[in-house]
Amino acid sequence: MVPLHAACVWLSLAPLLVLGVPPIWTQPEQVHLSYAGAPGSMVVTWTTFNKTESKVEYGLLGGRLFEMSAKGDATLFVDSGEERRKMFIHRVTLTGLKPAANYVYHCGSDEGWSDVFLFTALNDSSSFSPRFALYGDLGNENPQSLARLQKETQLGMYDAILHIGDFAYDMDEDNARIGDEFMRQIQSIAAYVPYMTCPGNHESAYNFSNYRNRFSMPGQTESLWYSWNLGSAHIISLSTEVYFYLEFGQELLFKQYEWLRNDLEEANRPENRAVRPWIITMGHRPMYCSDDDQDDCTKFDSYVRLGRNDTKPPAPGLEDLFYRYGVDVELWAHEHTYERLWPVYGDKVYNGSRERPYVNPKAPVHIITGSAGCRERTDKFNPNPKEWSAFRSTDYGYSRMQVVNATHLYLEQVSDDQYGKVIDSIWVVKEKHGFSAWL
Template sequence: VFIFFCAELAGQTIVRGPYLQSGTTSSMVVRWRTDLATDSKVWYGSSPTNLTFNITLPGSRTEHVMQINGLSTNTTYYYAVGNSTGQLTTPSSGHRFKTNPAPGSSLATNIWVLGDCGTANDNARSVRDGYYNYIGANPTDMILLLGDNAYELGSDTDYQGAVFENMYEARLINSPLYSCPGNHEMFSADSPTQSGVYYDIFTFPVAGQAGGVASGTEAYFSYDYGNIHVISMDSDDTDRSAGSPMMNWLEADLMANTKEWVIAIFHHTPYYSTSTNGADMRNNALPILESYGVDLVLVGHTHNYQRSFLINGHYGINFDSTTMAVDLGDGRLDGDGAYFKTVTGADAGKGAVYILTGSAGQVTGHPLDDPIMKVGLIELGSVSIEVLGHQMDVKFLDTNGNIDDYFTIVKQSPVGASPVVSITSPLDGAYYPAPQAITVNASASDPDGTIDFVSFSVNGQLIGTDNTFPYSQPWTIPADGIYNLTAVAWDNDGNSKASVPIQIFAGLITTCSKVNASSDDAEEDPSGAVSLISPDLELVNDAGLQTVGLRFTGLDIPKDAYITNAYIQFTADETGFDDPCILNIYGEDADNAATFTTSNGNVSTRPRTSAVINWTPPIWQNVGDAGPAQQTPNISAIIQEIVTRPGYTQNSAISIIIDGIGRRVAESSNGAATLAPEICVEYDLDPPVFDCPLLFANIGDPCDDGDPCTTND
């Protein structure tokens, strides 16, 4: 949904906004820009048709900054903006704001986080649309920008296209916006003097009016929202040394904080960083943050997504998992279990998750080589944070609104023993058609008390709760796929315990994976020399017939699954060609394919599957095409041979080897990470039914069993 306000009144036009800033429990700042200077007026009230209150600021200006005071806590108001002559926006259900909840209250809160979103292009809009698809009609209580909000120079014109026009208007009119500065902001701003574009267009709470200790500068500040304390810091243009004003303020602010959750944002990543900016924050800010129990640290600067384990005390170069890891699990309720943090005792507040999310506008490939990182994704996306009471759920959303990573942090005040819970049905590994209505049942007990309720989740999403024994939740399997089911029991002492997750399967399952590292696509020339850094992939003639290797991870295909279809999708990098082009596609005959190296012959000497598929691709007409012409034939026979190997496991990597004659030129992971080769595999867990009993044929041969259905013919 694009909303561009260009209302006119007496010759005046709104050219930016309105947008919301610096919400508190009793006030809200509304900003907008007009082409002509006039006075400023805001109307507000309990409904779009009942804007019974108004405030006016005399004088003339084009930058309108209006603070509405005297509001009720946790209350929704509707508003319109204009001047003493009349309204420039039409009252609507979208033009609204909600004051902050009472300090310490535990209300459901939704936060949207965008890192390095400032490309002002369709990449950013696709990330926006993915979040909109995910959140639907649910409110967004605040938006956090992690810097580099407007490329290239952070100028006013850059900000207009990257943030305010044809970009985030539909949320800016009803969700307060906060930020930290990035390095691109500083081309047009100066933090020591709080001058320039960045400081002109934002109004942040610097006087402690929204909670937290007053900082006196918009370069760094803090505020409260219910039981959440948010800290924004400047990792680019403010002194980051130990004992600096920012570090002293940070400690004073955290010392005064009483809110349950602490979220910190700044631009430069403290891990996987060679810059002094990131190192300074790691050495000087992180010890302060962690000593006061920070829960989540969000950064950008590098244009991909990486998420750490729950860690504590990693301030140097080397990570020691025996002393610095609090929980090396995946943090998923339907996986290894949530990350639990105690709020009492010697380990109170210990452990934080660090998220690098800098792909809201573009992506660049980096290997996941920092040992603190649990997940790494080279894809466009943004982060959604959902907080309710003692639980925080964090999700990375792609451009379709799919959840590509997720984890949960739970705060506990241990009193007595934890409950015991397990899912009793369906059984782990069960297979169903889809759609199919089922009931998830759980057994739960508490050794020293009673069970308050049991919550049920599917793939990390809550599907319901039950507070009555026997504990159950009806649910309909919506479509083919893999589903992870988890139950969490909560007892009368506030303790919780997640069950061991079970996995069920429905129908045909499709899984896809892109080449995601330089060492996962390789070109070997006729002499045996291997390159891992080519910006494209010549299939296969490049001043000689070469051998190309592709390695795919994260497919999670169970051992002995029945492969029904598989293909590799390439993207055309060039339209030049050599014909005839006949490509031979093999699999690497290995239990778990290793990454490619530059050792001589590392691609061509790998063992190959007996199955081979020949491909004669048509001429690729346009750069950027990724359609049927760039898609291989069905290579299911190759994948089937690999997944039935004795040593293959669900976590195994799969490699494909291509040789032949002729030339087509495809994108590589180095040339364009988002356009790298992608394999898609469709599989079933039930064996195929061969219902042509009277024919002497093999499965896969054409036949007609005489019934009107073509299934298994």
């Protein structure tokens, strides 16, 4: 038995002994998936705080564990806070995956491996009916919807997650430690399904550097804008923030607009629209909303919708562009509420009919889903909304979407305040897509 005085000496030395052990900075963390944009592919992204090899070992579920491996590389990210914290962002692209097959994987190196995770390779068939969870404005303080989303993701309810801007609140805070903590929190979702993103205003610090470095979206624009295909949908992610942070480069606004026009033109080629008839956009700040916080979309002439006249040349908005190319559904966040709009264009309602407004609608359908949970709490609504506002809720929650087939798309809103109850749902039915559908 250790004498009491000896035990006390050991206890007094314990803090020094702990401090004398260097932290293990080669251990992978913040693991998340994204779709690379090419059939049979998946990107695995993670973080270490020392430089290590970037390797993913994987195999088919039920087969030999880790029988395949792929290597990638690590990028040094130096946060712009006072401490200039360094981290290494690792990216490995898996290719040749079998559509709809289940895989087991871990990532890291011989200096440290992650936990073991599962994912299902995306089905590249245009007849596939993908299921999404979608939301914006999720922080690591008061992330009320997170636990329900974690469980549903691990139950296999979703094929992809769409996070429509505003992460962590904010990723740059405390010398980017808040960003680290948030990425650890969402690992229990994002390590299992592709976690597809777009930037919001809360990512603006240091020219969106935390967002641009931490995520790995398709294309060559540091995840600011891109598009990808899944099932019968062509999905476009864009940055609404190019309209608001001109100090980071006014040319980005025009560059994105030109890219959007070219992408929409390509998606509308008859042979492409026949295969992927649904065009769905996701961007952080809405064109329309009926919240009472005096934000840009409450003024009915938002920059995103109508553009800016104080730039040279004047910057075009997105409403006419999306209408001209027959965008079917527009997903937004930013307002910490849920709001479903009637089909709307030019501030006017264009329902398919009085009885069935979303059957062959004559304008795009807008959904605002920014109430996943953050430290800023939920917003309040204007008591006298315009006629295009169809349904509103201030409950914490998130949305689900299924692109069922070429003619039917389903949307619903889940209330976390009401223990997962579905509080709103619609079917969007379109026998025809493209600009001619409005006529």
